[in-house]
Amino acid sequence: MMIKFDFSGWGHLWDKPPDLLQLSIGHFYNDLCASMWFTYLMIYLEKVLRIRSSSAGFMMLIGQVTDAISTPLVGIASDSSLLPNFSLKIGRRLTWHMIDEKIFAGTLCVSLSFPFIFNRCFACSDSESEWYKVLWFAPFIMVFQFGWASVQISHLALIPELSSIDSSRTSMNSLRYASTVAANLAVFVVFAWFFSQNTDHTDIGPYDLPHFRTAGFMVLGGGLIMTLLFYLTIREPIHGQRLSRANSLASDTSELVRMHWTSWFGHLQFYQIALLYMTSRLYINVSQVYFPFYITMTQNYTKKYVAILxxxxxxxxxxxxxxxxxxxxxxxxxRKFIFLFGISSGISTCIWMLFELTLWQMYFVASLIGITQAILLITSLSITADLINRNTESGAFVYGAMSFVDKLANGVAYQIIELWNPSCDPTQPHKACTNFYRVVMVYVPAGCLMIGLITLFSLISSKIGERIRRRHSKRMLGFFTPISMGLVSGMLSSFLSLLIEKRSRWSSLALHLTNLASETLFRHLNNHGYVCKVKRGEVIPFMIGVGVFSYFHSTGKLDESTRKAFK
Structure with a gap:
């Protein structure tokens, strides 16, 4: 009797199930580089090369903007069939993962540029301006980020190509992230060993340059070996065999059509999931970049914990x-419940990090950060794959667009944070830096999680991947007009204003913000038909403001300057 195994759940294009382990190592090289980039680049530039915080943030911004621009372009090119004949035998995703005949991309760009980033400026001297260092590192950073984006997008686009089953895609995303964790652990073990050998200095400084340089070359060698194994063992489904439905989940028609990359801009879920993915990545990257500073500058632990925690x-x-x-x-x-659990875990961790922590508490906080990062990243990638569903012919563009908003937001966030950085000497105690990195590690990630929570609530009633018809989505798209975006930005600015302003002026600030927010909300609801049109309806939010003002005045909660102005 012959036993026959049914692997249809893994994707009907394959005559055998996709090798998940082989897929997971395809991004290992990128993960090694990303671990050093996000965890150690900022502290390397500021403490080892002695570059000012604003310049270090600017170089990070250059890299993130380059990555942001590259990802959608690589996605469109990866989805395109306009490739040389030899590349079709490799696969359009694997071609961009490696190199095209005419376009240097992927692995080659990463290998040629990364060793120069974690190294000294060979064309600079100590007496020259700091901008010479910026000009030296900027080209290597740009080439590295273009290559990194090429590998990332093509590898992500392989996931919906390999399987159309939700659980299979989640398994692939999970094992892909497990490979990311393994790569990060490898980097941290290397740095833990390096820092434990150097007992003469407890802080990170210029004397640690050989450690960072050696680690860069180790990443290069190990990454190339794993990438070679990936190329030799993985194969991509033949392009063009699978057609996709216009409504992938609930189509009421049997017509099969292809979905062009421009078609995504007409779907509400595309914008919602982009915002969800952006806030997830922003939480992950900010908490990863500034965690070493938080360990050494805020909690005052030695540099070996920069690798251990x-x-x-x-x-x-x-x-x-x-x-x-x-x-x-x-x-x-x-998935939505799991994402909600991740947000709750992250917010709890941010609140805990407001206080002075013992070593065992730091270990527990580090564990919670890791749990939150894993849940948010895996779930956001799985939700993105659900959005693509069977429209894999433009899947790389979707991942590219998600990565575009993610990288752009990260770059801007790093630059803004570094412009406010007090740039303290790590060998001297500074209360300003202690408070600064505590604020960065608490309020920035928590703000990202709150935005993600609001976005998640907007997706509760919808089914991910369902293509809502335009006549039903037109009214919903009103929430993404400049007016509603102004309302969201107003809420964020109000939150920041309450943090910055003196407590004695909170009541006056609340009065102004209440009037502003109520007027914006009323105009938004009125313009999109959610409330009936009222002649001179602007008087309604004005009366709300007057009511709040009267309450504060009668209870004596107005500050002295506002009371004088009122009199």
């Missing part, structure tokens, strides 16, 4: 990713 984070991430990668388990778990 992030390692704890990624060990907990690895456990979560392995659990989430079990197909029979993740198929029964609602």
């Amino acid at each position: 992030p390692m704890v984070s990624y060990i907990s991430s690895f456990v979560i990713s392995v659990i989430n990668g079990i197909p029979c388990l993740n198929s029964f778990i609602n």
Whole structure:
């Protein structure tokens, strides 16, 4: 009797199930580089090369903007069939993962540029301006980020190509993230060993340059070996065999059509999930970039914990990713509920980081950060794959667009943070830097999670991947007009204003913000038909403001300057 196994759940294009382990190592080289980039680049530039915080943030901004611009362009090119004949034998995704005949991309760009980033400026002297260092590193950063984006987008686009089953895609995303964790752990083990050998200095400084340079070359060698294994073992489904439905989940027509990359701009979920993905990545990257500063400058631990505590984070991430990668388990778990759990865990961690922490508490906080990062990244990638569904012919563009808003937001955030950085000497105690990195690690990630929570609530009633018809979505798209975006930005600015302003002036500030927000909300609801049109309806928010003002005045809560102005 012959036993026949049914692998249809893994995708009907394959005559055998996709090798998940082979897929997971395809991004290992990128993950090694990203670990050093996000965790150690900022502290390397500021403490080892002695570059000012504003210049370090500017170089990070250059890299993130280059990555942001590259990702949608690489996505469009990866989706295109306009490739040389030899590349079709490799696969359009794998071609961009490697190099095209005419366009240098992917692995080659990363390999040629990354070793120069974590190295000294060979064309600079100590007496020359700091801008010479910026001009030296900028081209290498741009080439590296273009190559990194090429590998990232093409590898992500392979996931919906390999399987159309939700649980299979989640398993692939989970094992892909497990590979990311393994790469980060490898980097942290290397730095933990380097820093433990150097007992003469407890802080990070110019004397640590050989450690960063050696680690860069180790990343290069290990990454190339893993990438070669990926190229030799993975194969991509033949392009063009699968057509996709206009409504992938609930189509009432049997007509099969292709979805052009420009078609995504007409779907509301595209914008919602882009915002969800952006806030997830912003939380992950900001908490990863500034965690070493928080460890050494805010909690005053030695530099060996700059490697040990992030390692704890990624060990907990690895456990979560392995659990989430079990197909029979993740198929029964609602993605939105898991994402909500991740947001709750992240906000709890941010609140805890407001206080002075003992060493065991730091280990626990590091574990919670890792759990939150794993949940947010895996779930956001799975939701993005659900959005693509069977429209894999333009899947790379979707991932590119998501990465565009993610990288652009990250770059702008780093630059703004570094412009406010007091740039303290790590060898001297400074209360300004202690408070600065505490604020960065608490309020910036927490703000991202709050925006993600609002976005998640907007997706509760919808089914991810369902293409809503234009006549039904036109009214909903009104929420994404400049007026509503102004309302969201007004809420964020109000929150920041309350943090900056003196407590004695909170009542006056609340009065002004209430009047402004109520007027904006009324105009938004009125313009899109959610409330009936009222002649001279602007008087309604004005009366709300007057009512709030009267309440503060009668209870004596107005500050002295406002009371004088009123009199």
